Amino acid sequence: MKKTYVSRVIFLTFMVWMISFAQALTNSQAYKAELPIITAESAPSEAELKVALAQVLGKLTGEQDIETNPDWTNSLNHAKDWMLSYQYIPANEMHPLILEVDFDPQAISNLLKSKTPASVASSAPSVPANQIEVIVYGIGDLSAMDGLKSSLRALPSVEQVEVTELSPDEVILNIRFQRSRAVLQQEIAEELNTLVPVTQSSPSNDTLTYQWAL
Secondary structure (H helix, E strand, O other): OHHHHHHHHHHHHHHHHHHHHHHHHHHHHHOEEEEEOOOOOOOOOHHHHHHHHHHHHHHHHOOOOHHHOHHHHHHHHOHHHHEEEEEEEOOOOOOOOEEEEEEOHHHHHHHHHOOOHHHHOOOOOOOOOEEEEEEEEOOOOHHHHHHHHHHHHOOOOEEEEEEEEEOOOEEEEEEEEOOOHHHHHHHHHHHOOOEEEOOOOOOOOOEEEEEEOO
16 A cells, blocks of 8 residues: 555655656747748847747737737847857758757746737737738848838738748748738739749639749
């Protein structure tokens, strides 16, 4: 009986430790950003750290437009201040080159506490929004990608633009937009002469494909 009791105590202690370890791992992952990049520099650029910090803040707040929200501009401009470490994960056949950035949990927590509830709460769009994947082939560098994102965000029907994958040959973006797919395509055709449609896809297809014209 005593042996069984001791075994149960050891088992319960082990389970508590495992739960605590899992929670700690989950919490640490919340402050980690992984960013697909084209080339590795001696240190992450300011633009890359901004994207990485926006990714972490988005996970912690649920807000989807951190990069474009003026409430976060000053924080993103000081992304290096919140960084603990970074590393480059080599590319292979399965994934592109990855920049992994770890941010200071305590510093980020203090940053979130300094924000008003209105600035960290996500707001629902006034009308239903749609999402579509946009693939752009042949875009060559980070500055061109930043320009493309800015141009897409400026389109009247676009609510959000998020880069989901980046490689030397292509960039894949997720675009949230209002109104209709046809309106979005028309806006892109009229405003972005750097994007040339690759194929005339079916309206049932959730992907738009373009070739970078520069």
